Amino acid sequence: MRFLSLLVLAGAARVAAAPGGSQAVLAAQADDLVFGQQKGAASTFSPINPPSIPLAVKSPYLNVWAPSGSLLSASPPNVQGNGGYLAGADPSFWTSGYGADGEHRMAWTGLIQVNNVTYQWMGDAFGKTVAKGSNANQISFEYTATRSIYAFEAGGVLFNATFLTPVNPTDYLRQSIPMSYLHIELDKHTLVGKSVQLYTDIDERWSTGHDYDYQNFPMTVLFDADTNGTSSYFVQRTNPQPYTEFRQRAEWGSVAWAVRQQPGLSSRNNNNVVTQLEFLNRGKLTYDHYPTGGPDNSFAYAIDFDVQGAGHDALFAIGHFRTPLINYIRAGPNGTSYLEDRYGYWMTEFPAYQDAVAFFLNDFDKALDYAVKLDAQIEQDAKDAVGGGDVGDQYAAIVALSVRQAMATIEISVGYNRTSKSYVKNDTLIFLKEISSNGDMSTVDVFFPQFPLLTYLNPDLLRDVMLPIFIYTESGLYPNKWCVHDLGVYPSAFGHNDGMDEAMQVEESGNMILLTAHWAQMVGNKTAKPFLKEHYKILQQWAQFLIEDSLVPAEQLSTDDFAGTLVNQTNLAIKGIEGIAAMGIIADVLNHTKDAAMYRNISSTYIQLFYGYSLSKDGSHTTLNYGSDDSWGTLYNLFGDRLLNLELVAKELYDIQDAWYPRKAERWAVPLDSRHKWAKTDWEMFASATAANGSTRDLFIEKTYDFVSNGRTDSPFVDLMESTTGDTPKPPFDPLVHFLARPVVGGHLMHMAIAKADKANGLSKKHPYAYGPAIKHPKGKKPRKEDEAQAQAIIEASRQGRLGDISTASGYAPGNSAQRRPKPSPPRVPQLNAIDPINNPAAVNAAVQAAAAGPAPQAQQAKQSTGGKRASKYVSRVMRKGRQQAFA
Ligand SMILES: *[C@@H]1O[C@H](CO)[C@@H](O)[C@H](O)[C@H]1NC(C)=O
Numbered sequence: 050m051r052f053l054s055l056l057v058l059a060g061a062a063r064v065a066a067a068p069g070g071s072q073a074v075l076a077a078q079a080d081d082l083v084f085g086q087q088k089g090a091a092s093t094f095s096p097i098n099p100p101s102i103p104l105a106v107k108s109p110y111l112n113v114w115a116p117s118g119s120l121l122s123a124s125p126p127n128v129q130g131n132g133g134y135l136a137g138a139d140p141s142f143w144t145s146g147y148g149a150d151g152e153h154r155m156a157w158t159g160l161i162q163v164n165n166v167t168y169q170w171m172g173d174a175f176g177k178t179v180a181k182g183s184n185a186n187q188i189s190f191e192y193t194a195t196r197s198i199y200a201f202e203a204g205g206v207l208f209n210a211t212f213l214t215p216v217n218p219t220d221y222l223r224q225s226i227p228m229s230y231l232h233i234e235l236d237k238h239t240l241v242g243k244s245v246q247l248y249t250d251i252d253e254r255w256s257t258g259h260d261y262d263y264q265n266f267p268m269t270v271l272f273d274a275d276t277n278g279t280s281s282y283f284v285q286r287t288n289p290q291p292y293t294e295f296r297q298r299a300e301w302g303s304v305a306w307a308v309r310q311q312p313g314l315s316s317r318n319n320n321n322v323v324t325q326l327e328f329l330n331r332g333k334l335t336y337d338h339y340p341t342g343g344p345d346n347s348f349a350y351a352i353d354f355d356v357q358g359a360g361h362d363a364l365f366a367i368g369h370f371r372t373p374l375i376n377y378i379r380a381g382p383n384g385t386s387y388l389e390d391r392y393g394y395w396m397t398e399f400p401a402y403q404d405a406v407a408f409f410l411n412d413f414d415k416a417l418d419y420a421v422k423l424d425a426q427i428e429q430d431a432k433d434a435v436g437g438g439d440v441g442d443q444y445a446a447i448v449a450l451s452v453r454q455a456m457a458t459i460e461i462s463v464g465y466n467r468t469s470k471s472y473v474k475n476d477t478l479i480f481l482k483e484i485s486s487n488g489d490m491s492t493v494d495v496f497f498p499q500f501p502l503l504t505y506l507n508p509d510l511l512r513d514v515m516l517p518i519f520i521y522t523e524s525g526l527y528p529n530k531w532c533v534h535d536l537g538v539y540p541s542a543f544g545h546n547d548g549m550d551e552a553m554q555v556e557e558s559g560n561m562i563l564l565t566a567h568w569a570q571m572v573g574n575k576t577a578k579p580f581l582k583e584h585y586k587i588l589q590q591w592a593q594f595l596i597e598d599s600l601v602p603a604e605q606l607s608t609d610d611f612a613g614t615l616v617n618q619t620n621l622a623i624k625g626i627e628g629i630a631a632m633g634i635i636a637d638v639l640n641h642t643k644d645a646a647m648y649r650n651i652s653s654t655y656i657q658l659f660y661g662y663s664l665s666k667d668g669s670h671t672t673l674n675y676g677s678d679d680s681w682g683t684l685y686n687l688f689g690d691r692l693l694n695l696e697l698v699a700k701e702l703y704d705i706q707d708a709w710y711p712r713k714a715e716r717w718a719v720p721l722d723s724r725h726k727w728a729k730t731d732w733e734m735f736a737s738a739t740a741a742n743g744s745t746r747d748l749f750i751e752k753t754y755d756f757v758s759n760g761r762t763d764s765p766f767v768d769l770m771e772s773t774t775g776d777t778p779k780p781p782f783d784p785l786v787h788f789l790a791r792p793v794v795g796g797h798l799m800h801m802a803i804a805k806a807d808k809a810n811g812l813s814k815k816h817p818y819a820y821g822p823a824i825k826h827p828k829g830k831k832p833r834k835e836d837e838a839q840a841q842a843i844i845e846a847s848r849q850g851r852l853g854d855i856s857t858a859s860g861y862a863p864g865n866s867a868q869r870r871p872k873p874s875p876p877r878v879p880q881l882n883a884i885d886p887i888n889n890p891a892a893v894n895a896a897v898q899a900a901a902a903g904p905a906p907q908a909q910q911a912k913q914s915t916g917g918k919r920a921s922k923y924v925s926r927v928m929r930k931g932r933q934q935a936f937a
């Protein structure tokens with residue numbers, strides 16, 4: 050490939066960066082410069098000033114934000130944010146904020162010269178690199194689903210900076226290109242009669258997490274002067290480490306920093322003092338592209354708008370490309386397995402990075418046009434889904450902030466055919482990084498809360514996110530009868546052939562069935578049929594597991610694993626029962642009418658028992674777990690009944706929960722459950738979208754809106770908050786758990802997913818959702834013995850492989866309770882008490898050592914005893930290493 054051979058040349062001879070002498074001269078000249086006056090005018094923010102502003106948020110490794118929230122009275126003070134102003138602080142990788150994994154700042158500088166006076170409009174060069182001057186006056190900030198738009202004034206010139214991260218849900222080629230635009234527009238009228246020059250640069254930290262350690266982690270640069278009217282810098286580690294992260298950055302691959310050519314363009318890479326001072330002094334740059342030779346590099350562009358034909362705008366693009374993209378476990382002959390290298394979907398068209406970059410820049414007009422339309426559609430659909438008004442505006446603000454964050458967590462990959470030497474388009478799989486909470490790969494209970502965004506945009510995105518889970522669990526490599534939790538640790542989908550993944554038995558099995566049925570409804574029976582047919586067998590296996598283990602769930606984790614394990618979780622039971630009913634839909638589409646009747650009958654038998662087990666004695670609420678009368682929880686899994694039009698659950702249960710939540714609401718949210726005061730914004734939106742009652746629906750939206758606009762967090766949309774403080778959970782209230790930049794904010798689109806599903810399912814204002822049969826037995830009463838016996842008979846029949854016998858609607862085969870086997874308990878996971886490895890490094894280290902020393906089961910035990918998903922990342926890494934050696 051062209052790109053790689055050029056890199057070798059560029060890296061062959063590296064010299065020290067700027068000769069010291071010229072730096073000194075330039076610095077002296079800078080002191081003579083005159084800077085404008087500091088202006089104090091306040092920016093407006095629309096629709097809100099978010100906790101962190103998305104700038105270039107396209108993939109797990111191109112994920113750069115401007116932290117905004119800056120509430121100094123928060124405890125501890127919230128200091129990462131710059132109040133929503135683009136100038137004055139360097140942008141940040143998503144790891145910003147407390148709990149950050151090492152250094153998180155990345156240089157991205159913007160300067161503008163008007164009549165020889167230089168102003169800063171982005172980043173922090175004036176604070177660090179060159180003599181202090183004025184920031185441009187930020188007039189306004191506005192965001193949409195795909196754009197962050199700043200308007201500035203400097204020296205009388207008005208200009209805008211638009212950060213556009215395209216979302217192309219139905220166009221996998223465009224969606225897969227890991228790049229984002231920066232478009233600068235100068236106002237023609239205020240430009241007249243003025244001399245104007247623009248400057249922007251980035252540093253090498255876009256390519257590695259090892260900043261300030263240049264000796265050990267040198268960089269190689271390629272400057273591509275011209276590919277189809279574009280120029281680009283490609284910067285990557287000289288010794289790349291494929292499939293390795295450090296501080297969540299990819300330690301292989303290349304940052305691409307590119308510009309659309311125009312008259313007046315100049316470029317230079319050198320030490321940042323050299324390039325920035327040259328711009329301050331000359332308003333342009335010497336064409337000079339050194340290999341990098343130390344830290345504090347600047348890869349710079351300048352545009353002199355005085356030059357004839359320069360026009361009044363400039364277009365830049367920033368990207369991060371990796372080859373290979375990820376790896377994925379495949380079954381080999383005779384029960385062996387191997388890791389397959391997979392590649393970015395863009396490589397099917399653009400095997401050289403330059404061509405992808407040139408295509409991206411030349412595609413801008415189309416991309417902007419599409420983005421403007423998509424943004425408007427998302428905003429309108431959001432408002433309509435909740436009936437408009439103030440609450441509609443609030444909901445649209447939440448949704449628009451969630452789109453880029455959630456989309457950036459998935460990557461579209463293709464396989465490579467070594468015989469034909471070509472990328473295989475019909476082998477397309479999408480993988481998800483569980484950003485922040487532990488970096489797991491394709492976590493089922495994480496793309497589960499993300500799914501409303503995917504199916505709202507394009508249901509096939511959900512299908513292709515689920516596909517790697519189907520292929521792996523069907524390969525025979527995974528030993529458990531329930532569904533796997535994840536496929537590995539990003540970017541390595543090494544699988545869990547020992548079956549020792551973080552066990553969430555009912556959770557993941559229920560999720561896969563519910564999501565598959567939802568996808569089928571969205572695309573229609575005809576399209577869905579072949580896919581359902583192909584995966585029917587494993588879906589049946591999971592449904593059988595739910596039949597045997599979800600009415601009375603054993604002690605296990607739910608997706609909210611930070612809260613620990615619990616027996617008889619109400620919210621898990623209802624997920625499992627809905628999953629059984631959803632399996633009826635799948636069977637129906639395939640015309641397996643006997644199966645369909647069986648699944649429906651079982652779910653309707655179970656749901657009546659569920660009422661008896663789950664409702665509190667006074668009938669005021671469902672408990673958190675069966676029999677704990679004082680406990681309660683947000684029953685967000687009720688959504689499945691509503692979304693899939695199951696007509697399984699009685700309206701009465703909806704009404705009970707609708708009346709209960711307002712009684713338990715705290716200032717910023719309804720807590721997740723009675724154990725803690727923390728709450729999750731994705732589940733708040735699930736509960737909101739499921740509410741039968743408009744005021745309960747609105748309550749959740751209003752509180753989430755208040756939370757995300759309160760300035761108390763300073764990192765990408767935090768989905769786990771303390772409902773009493775409106776901040777990240779932390780002592781003394783709860784353990785510190787910092788969930789940020791996660792895929793699950795896709796769940797905020799639940800109202801929109803339900804609106805779209807209702808259309809597909811033929812529901813409307815005229816034909817509203819009908820709900821399930823009434824609760825048969827008085828609330829507060831224990832289930833009738835004969836009903837329990839019937840459920841027991843079902844479970845027994847299932848265990849004996851006689852489910853087929855009970856598929857007629859007339860009743861269930863009697864069970865023989867004498868033959869009952871004891872139910873196998875899933876592995877016990879102790880209550881978690883320390884979540885964050887930053888606060889408990891010793892425990893993490895111990896776990897890592899245990900993992901390194903011992904076989905997998907011991908490592909797993911250590912992983913569990915340190916508690917928390919974040920800790921498990923470190924352990925999984927070590928385990929993975931061992932496995933990879935085994936595969937080799
Ligand atoms: C800017 O500075 C240059 C060099 O000092 C000078 O020639 C030019 O006239 C100045 N331009 C303006 C608009 O002040």
Ligand SMILES: *[C@@H]1O[C@H](CO)[C@@H](O)[C@H](O)[C@H]1NC(C)=O
Binds near residue numbers: 236
């Ligand atoms: C800048 O953005 C504002 C707000 O979207 C818009 O009204 C204005 O026309 C834009 N100005 C330029 C120069 O693009």
Ligand SMILES: *[C@@H]1O[C@H](CO)[C@@H](O)[C@H](O)[C@H]1NC(C)=O
Binds near residue numbers: 382383
């Ligand atoms: C698979 O196992 C069978 C039986 O042991 C053996 O005959 C065959 O050669 C093996 N195939 C491979 C590819 O190892």
Ligand SMILES: *[C@@H]1O[C@H](CO)[C@@H](O)[C@H](O)[C@H]1NC(C)=O
Binds near residue numbers: 277
């Ligand atoms: C160059 O870009 C133009 C659009 O600006 C496009 O039509 C053309 O196909 C591109 N050429 C190549 C060789 O990619």
Ligand SMILES: *[C@@H]1O[C@H](CO)[C@@H](O)[C@H](O)[C@H]1NC(C)=O
Binds near residue numbers: 467469
């Ligand atoms: C790979 O390419 C070869 C040669 O074109 C073809 O025969 C083979 O079927 C391809 N393999 C797959 C898995 O597509």
Ligand SMILES: *[C@@H]1O[C@H](CO)[C@@H](O)[C@H](O)[C@H]1NC(C)=O
Binds near residue numbers: 475476
């Ligand atoms: C892709 O198409 C080729 C040729 O039609 C076929 O052999 C292969 O099985 C297909 N692969 C997938 C994953 O569908």
Ligand SMILES: *[C@@H]1O[C@H](CO)[C@@H](O)[C@H](O)[C@H]1NC(C)=O
Binds near residue numbers: 601616662
């Ligand atoms: C779980 O709930 C079932 C049904 O109410 C009950 O029989 C069982 O004792 C409960 N298990 C535990 C450990 O509380």
Ligand SMILES: *[C@@H]1O[C@H](CO)[C@@H](O)[C@H](O)[C@H]1NC(C)=O
Binds near residue numbers: 573574637638640
């Ligand atoms: C899809 O199939 C199901 C089950 O057979 C049926 O109830 C439903 O009406 C079908 N939907 C459409 C749109 O044909």
Ligand SMILES: *[C@@H]1O[C@H](CO)[C@@H](O)[C@H](O)[C@H]1NC(C)=O
Binds near residue numbers: 640642
């Ligand atoms: C569905 O199955 C029934 C009987 O099992 C059969 O009569 C009917 O033709 C089938 N329908 C379709 C569309 O295959």
